[in-house]
Amino acid sequence: MKTESLSGATREAFLGLLDDPTPQVRKALLAHFVTLGQPAVQFLQEVAHGSHRILARHALWYLDEIKFSDPVAEFLGFIRSLNYELETGALLLSRTVSPTLDVAACCMALDQIADRCRELITPPATVREQCRIVNRVLFHEWGFRGNVENYTDPLNSLLDQVLLRRKGIPLTLSTVYLLIAERLGLELEPVGLPGHFIVGCFTEKKPFFIDPFDGGIFLETDEVFALLRANKIVPKSTDLMPTPIREVLCRNCRNLVNHYKAGGDSDHAKLFASFVEEFDATYERHTT
Structure with missing residues (x-):
């Protein structure tokens, strides 16, 4: 299910930055996700359940950092x-x-x-x-x-x-x-x-x-x-x-x-x- 709350351009921008290992980028991106709240969680859950292994791993890391996800719901979604x-x-x-x-x-x-x-x-x-x-x-x-x-x-x-x-x-x-x-x-x-x-x-x-x-x-x-x-x-x-x-x-x-x-x-x-x-x-x- 696509996340309607995030525009296509925003989604593409996040996908382009998700695997960036730079500490400054990760800190800034994490702050954006925290500010966005549930729409960001839904976006990250979608990526975590997607077929791109590397991006899925990074999305899981961000979900873990912001602590917004329900682990049981996450695994069921997977x-x-x-x-x-x-x-x-x-x-x-x-x-x-x-x-x-x-x-x-x-x-x-x-x-x-x-x-x-x-x-x-x-x-x-x-x-x-x-x-x-x-x-x-x-x-x-x-x-x-x-x-x-x-x-x-x-x-x-x-x-x-x-x-x-x-x-x-x-x-x-x-x-x-x-x-x-x-x-x-x-x-x-x-x-x-x-x-x-x-x-x-x-x-x-x-x-x-x-x-x-x-x-x-x-x-x-x-x-x-x-x-x-x-x-x-x-x-x-x-x-x-x-x-x-x-x-x-x-x-x-x-x-x-x-x-x-x-x-x-x-x-x-x-x-x-x-x-x-x-x-x-x-x-x-x-x-x-």
Whole structure:
């Protein structure tokens, strides 16, 4: 839905400045948004739910700064937009639990990890070689790991808390891995296995997989199938297909439903169950 309160010229001017990193520009633009109030919020929400990944991230930052947005409404709007982008979606999801989440700090944390990887990557390097560098930085230098001691802690499923505590579950550690890879220009994909979550690379002659929950171990196709069989799951070739971002975020919500229930927090369990229902309803509306 377009924001009628802002003229086309004003909208274009804001869009042209939204990703400007200059402190003076950001301060002035923030002051304009605060003065405009709700029309500015509606404009920023529209951009945050749009298909332009970079502008969406900046719009989310401004929304966080002016504190005018309703995090639950924001995430529902994102779900209904069908413009699914992993980083924006994961941060919006986290804001439903922590409305004062510092979006810029989360993005900066990911940027710092990616910057360190760039320092160590010597071109030309294959995707697999670059992933080895990501493993070294993420799991050894930064110390990210699977939270095997308290797997059902809901904080394991919230991106900001995973970045802060450097531990999570397979889905969120895979999310961190993918967001770093994206910054490095690596074409990796989320792979939602039955009962587990890994990262896949399908750009080389033979696909290979990475398990961030297990320290970034590399897996070949037969090894992934063996992992499934070990968990009493009959593997299918479709299990290795890339998982759509919509399903990654919906599965994140389902995990939170289960983990909040396990912790006796029925209110948050109901909230994330409503997000799962909205993902399903939105998908059904646009596929039938």
